[in-house]
Amino acid sequence: MRVLGIETSCDETAAAVVEDGRRVLSDVVSTQIEIHRRWGGVVPELASRNHVVQVMPVVDEALRVAGVAGPDLDGIAVTSGPGLVGALLVGVQVAKALSLAWGVPLARVNHLEGHLLATFLSEEAPAFPYLGLVVSGGHTSLYVAEDFGRYRLLGQTRDDAAGEAFDKGAKLLGLPYPGGVAIDRLARGGNSQAVKFPRAVVKGGPLAFSFSGLKTALLHRVRSHGVPVGQELADLCASYQEAIVGALSAKLFRAARELQLDRVVLSGGVAANGRLREVVTGRAAEYEGMRVFLPPPRHCTDNAAMIAVAGTRALQRGERAGPALEADPAWRLGSVGC
Numbered sequence: 001m002r003v004l005g006i007e008t009s010c011d012e013t014a015a016a017v018v019e020d021g022r023r024v025l026s027d028v029v030s031t032q033i034e035i036h037r038r039w040g041g042v043v044p045e046l047a048s049r050n051h052v053v054q055v056m057p058v059v060d061e062a063l064r065v066a067g068v069a070g071p072d073l074d075g076i077a078v079t080s081g082p083g084l085v086g087a088l089l090v091g092v093q094v095a096k097a098l099s100l101a102w103g104v105p106l107a108r109v110n111h112l113e114g115h116l117l118a119t120f121l122s123e124e125a126p127a128f129p130y131l132g133l134v135v136s137g138g139h140t141s142l143y144v145a146e147d148f149g150r151y152r153l154l155g156q157t158r159d160d161a162a163g164e165a166f167d168k169g170a171k172l173l174g175l176p177y178p179g180g181v182a183i184d185r186l187a188r189g190g191n192s193q194a195v196k197f198p199r200a201v202v203k204g205g206p207l208a209f210s211f212s213g214l215k216t217a218l219l220h221r222v223r224s225h226g227v228p229v230g231q232e233l234a235d236l237c238a239s240y241q242e243a244i245v246g247a248l249s250a251k252l253f254r255a256a257r258e259l260q261l262d263r264v265v266l267s268g269g270v271a272a273n274g275r276l277r278e279v280v281t282g283r284a285a286e287y288e289g290m291r292v293f294l295p296p297p298r299h300c301t302d303n304a305a306m307i308a309v310a311g312t313r314a315l316q317r318g319e320r321a322g323p324a325l326e327a328d329p330a331w332r333l334g335s336v337g338c
């Protein structure tokens with residue numbers, strides 16, 4: 001079963017063909033990072049306009065590399081939410097048009113489900129149920145994936161997403177967008193114990209996250225000490241990163257203990273972070289039988305292959321979307337609660 005995935009929820013225009021929800025035949029991502037960099041973050045209007053320009057060339061390239069003609073596909077899967085409404089609309093309209101023109105069934109996919117299932121693109125995939133931590137520019141959400149199409153939200157951020165904490169922190173330090181990548185790189189040569197940052201106590205749930213206090217602490221420090229250079233900048237980046245990574249891994253392993261789950265999956269752009277990968281792998285080694293599944297960085301950041309994986313399963317369950325499909329910018333995934 002060969003499914004074309006289309007993803008335009010934020011600042012990546014992506015298309016991919018995946019076979020049987022596992023094998024990547026093509027995986028094309030056109031990023032707008034350079035376009036948004038000069039504004040220090042994603043500008044929604046610019047994102048939509050560039051999706052319009054990029055989407056058909058990206059789809060054509062995905063089909064060409066996969067060696068599949070549109071009408072020979074077994075399905076099309078498109079991200080219809082959550083995300084930027086104007087950006088989502090581009091993918092949704094194109095997917096509906098192609099589905100009609102080629103006579104190929106269409107499935108809508110929740111972007112977060114795509115992230116949670118990106119691990120199935122790797123050779124070894126986890127058995128259900130597993131814990132999935134989605135950490136990106138827009139989300140910090142901890143889920144139990146019970147089966148394909150069945151997810152339970154354990155906790156999410158009360159304010160900034162983890163990627164936002166990286167991006168806003170980097171902006172305060174005069175580092176380029178996307179900030180997570182810049183901080184990750186600089187932190188490698190820094191001392192993570194050099195600066196003490198507050199650990200948030202989050203009201204409203206033991207598995208909820210909060211990063212706005214951390215960002216404010218960095219702002220106060222920059223106001224009083226200025227932006228450091230050289231080794232001191234590396235130390236500050238390493239300490240700030242350590243605070244984010246520490247909060248993420250603490251909640252992740254707390255959930256693993258409480259729910260007695262021994263399979264953990266990371267996903268989303270922040271899951272590409274070197275220190276997060278190291279800390280989670282290290283802590284998992286302390287628990288007998290605990291397994292960590294880390295998709296390669298290109299499947300952690302936004303891509304359409306993960307959307308095709310989720311769409312394949314939706315189509316197999318008989319789910320179909322039609323011409324009435326709309327973008328759903330605030331689409332919540334799954335049920336809520338422990």
Ligand code: KG4
Pocket residue numbers: 010135136137138139162163164166167178179180181184268269270271272273274300301302
């Ligand atoms: O999943 P993604 O590509 O797009 C969203 O759905 O948001 O995630 C982008 C986010 C950005 O905030 C970026 O700073 C962060 O992921 N990111 C990283 C790293 N690479 C990307 N954060 C920390 N370390 C990285 N290496």
Ligand code: ZN
Pocket residue numbers: 111115136268269301302
């Ligand atoms: Zn994402």
